Amino acid sequence: SNSSILDDPDLKDIDPTVLKHCHAAAATCILEAGKQNADISAISTCLEDCKLDRERIEQFCTEYQRRELVTVVSFSIGRSPLHITDVSWRLEYQIKNNQLHKTYQPSYLVTLNVENSDSGSHPDVSFSCTMEQLQDLVGKLKDAAKSLERATQM
Amino acid sequence: MLLVLSAEHRAHLGCLPRAGGAAVGELGRLALEQLRRGAAPRACETAARKLNIGVDTIQHGVEGLVYLLTESSKLMISEVDFQDSIHVLGFSDELNKSLLQLYLDNRKEIRSILGELAPRLPSYHSLEWRLDVQLASRSLRQQIKPAVTMKLHLNQNEDQTAQVLQTDPATLLHLIQQLEQALGEMKMNHCRRIVRNMK
Numbered sequence: 001s002n003s004s005i006l007d008d009p010d011l012k013d014i015d016p017t018v019l020k021h022c023h024a025a026a027a028t029c030i031l032e033a034g035k036q037n038a039d040i041s042a043i044s045t046c047l048e049d050c051k052l053d054r055e056r057i058e059q060f061c062t063e064y065q066r067r068e069l070v071t072v073v074s075f076s077i078g079r080s081p082l083h084i085t086d087v088s089w090r091l092e093y094q095i096k097n098n099q100l101h102k103t104y105q106p107s108y109l110v111t112l113n114v115e116n117s118d119s120g121s122h123p124d125v126s127f128s129c130t131m132e133q134l135q136d137l138v139g140k141l142k143d144a145a146k147s148l149e150r151a152t153q154m
Numbered sequence: 155m156l157l158v159l160s161a162e163h164r165a166h167l168g169c170l171p172r173a174g175g176a177a178v179g180e181l182g183r184l185a186l187e188q189l190r191r192g193a194a195p196r197a198c199e200t201a202a203r204k205l206n207i208g209v210d211t212i213q214h215g216v217e218g219l220v221y222l223l224t225e226s227s228k229l230m231i232s233e234v235d236f237q238d239s240i241h242v243l244g245f246s247d248e249l250n251k252s253l254l255q256l257y258l259d260n261r262k263e264i265r266s267i268l269g270e271l272a273p274r275l276p277s278y279h280s281l282e283w284r285l286d287v288q289l290a291s292r293s294l295r296q297q298i299k300p301a302v303t304m305k306l307h308l309n310q311n312e313d314q315t316a317q318v319l320q321t322d323p324a325t326l327l328h329l330i331q332q333l334e335q336a337l338g339e340m341k342m343n344h345c346r347r348i349v350r351n352m353k
Binding site: 082 | 228265269271273274275276281283285291293300301303304306308317319322323326328329330332333336339340352
């Protein structure tokens, strides 16, 4: 982050504005290279076009190769629908309510824990269902899983 | 279990023997319509004219019957208990038999109407799913990221809502495993014992 490079004792003699520009340029270069999955020769060519000398290009590329983190971070940036992370369930047996006694019915309460790609948290999606409805839901999820398995074997 | 009838309730039902045999059938029909669709003062007036009885008597009779039927259906009282409950009203055998028949014929329907009044959470309706593979995004090219996109349809108080959700293959398998465990619980001895003993 900005505060750490400006506080670095080795860099204190350099004009802070220049330092920030260099930092931003290097970061952009790394992100673009990661985004495009560029190999070392592509990066070198690009830096040559920017009139960097041989020594600096080699240093940059060596450092770049040691960092695998870029791809992982870029992987998770971006919009997507609410993402399910976990599920919890509750089985209850209804006996009566104030309108109707002797109802005697099992029912499930299912809660899907979801995450928003932007803010990270989101109210969970909860719903009740009968045993038959839960069987329907599980059946459909299993169809999706089977379809995934077949797709990975293609 | 016996039904406890209050004095006011008994007074309302007390007008039934005065109304006569044919009238009881008509009042029964009005009571059921009121349960299905709500109060209908016009229908009561028509019935009053047809049977040559005061409108107030008709209304009280209908209200009395509605209460009798809903309470009996709510508690699901047995035939014997129903007969014993209305015995205190001192009606003729014929009237008692008509009331019992009215109760038995309609209690299933009345219970399902009462069932809709209970508090409810959004309930499951259906699920649609789709297999996606993300190939690229603004921040990263050349990806292969499989995902399952789903549309969960829920019912909430007569509205249907649809929610779009997504999950990755590992979580999908985890969801299936957890929910299958949930389904298996009903078959366990513990649940079976409770269900058997609750009836």
